[in-house]
Amino acid sequence: MMKNREIIVVGGGMVGALTALLLAKQGFVIHVIEKNPAKSPLIDSPFDLRVSAFSVQSKNLLEQAGVWKDIPENRLCAYQGLQTWEVGSNKLIFDSTELGMETLGYIAENRWIQAVLWQALERQDNVTLHENRELLSIEQSDNAVTVQLDNQQVIEAELLIACDGANSATRQLLDIGITAWDYRQQCMLINIKTDCAEQNITWQEFRETGPCAFLPLADNNASLVWYHSPEKIKQLQSLNNIQLKNQLLLEFPKLSFNFDVIDKGAFPLTRRHAQQYFKGRAVLLGDAAHTINPLAGQGVNLGFKDVQCLLDLLVHSSDLPMNKLLKRYEMSRKPHNLLMQSAMDIFYKSSKSKLGVVRMLRKAVLFGAEHSGQLKNKVMKYAMGL
Ligand SMILES: Cc1cc2nc3c(=O)[nH]c(=O)nc-3n(C[C@H](O)[C@H](O)[C@H](O)COP(=O)(O)OP(=O)(O)OC[C@H]3O[C@@H](n4cnc5c(N)ncnc54)[C@H](O)[C@@H]3O)c2cc1C
Incomplete structure (x- = not known):
């Protein structure tokens, strides 16, 4: 040494x-x-x-x-499930127990x-x-x-x-x-407080306008991630927390609990x-x-x-x-x-593509991955860095 x-x-x-x-x-x-x-x-x-x-x-x-x-316990959330799907199609579900692991990863500030x-x-x-x-x-x-x-x-x-x-x-x-290139998209991060206990599943829905994601945080906190055009994100940023909650109820994938918006901010993607x-x-x-x-x-x-x-x-x-x-x-x-x-x-790009064939291919990949057994687990282990 x-x-x-x-x-x-x-x-x-x-x-x-x-x-x-x-x-x-x-x-x-x-x-x-x-x-x-x-x-x-x-x-x-x-x-x-x-x-x-x-x-x-x-x-x-x-x-x-x-x-x-x-890292204080009340600032760290371990998640055991990860779900991803194309809007209107089957979910690709990863579960830590299928991999013989205690957890798939951790979310922290x-x-x-x-x-x-x-x-x-x-x-x-x-x-x-x-x-x-x-x-x-x-x-x-x-x-x-x-x-x-x-x-x-x-x-x-x-x-x-x-x-x-x-x-x-x-x-x-x-x-x-x-x-370098600009994705011509922005990402809105929204912190919420929910009326239920700490969650242990993170999920992401792919839409033509970009993905929408849910990341559980410690206790009854969570982070919502909303990808959209810079124009739409600008409009969302102009809303107060109550108006933003109403917009989430209207346009974001359905959340199975009540919540309050605590904080929000937008980030360009490059x-x-x-x-x-x-x-x-x-x-x-x-x-x-x-x-x-x-x-x-x-x-x-x-x-x-x-x-x-x-x-x-x-x-x-x-x-x-x-x-x-x-x-x-x-x-x-x-x-x-x-x-x-x-x-x-x-x-x-495939999630934003208006071409039916591209989106069909993506759905096929997600469907194939869900039914691929060992291959699915290998993909997840790669993402976990194992
Ligand atoms: C919206 C969003 C969500 C993300 N989510 C995830 C996620 O879930 N998981 C994940 O793995 N990654 C995520 N990332 C990426 C992750 O945040 C970055 O990859 C990570 O922060 C990079 O760390 P870094 O230390 O390389 O750079 P930075 O975090 O940018 O740190 C750079 C440091 O250098 C200092 N600095 C800057 N300029 C100078 C200078 N001239 N002289 C001296 N010091 C300087 C800064 O003050 C800072 O402390 C996300 C990114 C974004 C934008």
Whole structure:
């Protein structure tokens, strides 16, 4: 194992903070540079709109980092069922018991995951947190990468890991291009409080206007996800919570319980993929390298797989020159991320297609998958990262 090697991590979101913590636990000396540091949320605060479905593999990584146990029980929901269907057709049903698993995954707020990671980083002697800081410049030589921060501080390291999100300023400083397109759709997130106990099934209905999804949250909370045109989302955003509830009752798939709208917000959907994952001694991870249509909740899970891959290489292939090591990382992660992006696009486009034949094909795929036994379970295990 390499000891006392310095690494700069830019961006302390879920991906950057996990990267920094796992590397620190391997003995690396870490500098985290974060523009907007994580604030510790209050245990009884209302649920934040930004929630993610975490795969079992992602949970395992957070356990490896020692922070899974720190997520408060009342902010974490395990789900045992996942259902998806094309409007007016049969459901494709996944059940954890069929897979011999306790759960299919977990739903939690992004800010809580980030917060427990930051609390653990603060306890590490070999981590320096540079809060409210950005990079001014990056210079590279054969043996080192040197950055200047906006307080003029200069840091030299063996490796720079950029985890500064979809609009990565580091990626731009490195002059790494992206391929990108706008989905011409937005996603409305609506937090509700229901009149029934905690649910354990997440579902998604595909419609011509885009998917509608239900994500259970801890206790009697839930997140509704409504994909639609930017015009429609703008109209929905202009409604107050009572008007929005009425609109949900009219237009959203039927909910089997009473509820109140607590919070709402809209997010544009853009697909981006970096044309290269590294340059010299700087490497991209998470949303800095790729953003994906969130319809299957894979974004941060892919980012965590990037983390696992780079960590394994840095720990187990430390004899490789850095350029070869980073090439291996790119060769391992780029095709996988591209495949997942493309798979999500096929689902997204076919659900919006007005062509009967395309929608029939999608229905056939869902019907075939439901009746495919082992194959269905294999698909689910792949999505769970197992
Ligand atoms: C509507 C929606 C729903 C989603 N649902 C899911 C889901 O269910 N499951 C899932 O797996 N994924 C989901 N995703 C995707 C997931 O949210 C992202 O993949 C994930 O947040 C990316 O994490 P990250 O750490 O790479 O980037 P970010 O979360 O964007 O973090 C980047 C960090 O870098 C910091 N930063 C930014 N610029 C700079 C700078 N110049 N210098 C220093 N620091 C900087 C930021 O402050 C932030 O802390 C969803 C996304 C959307 C939009």
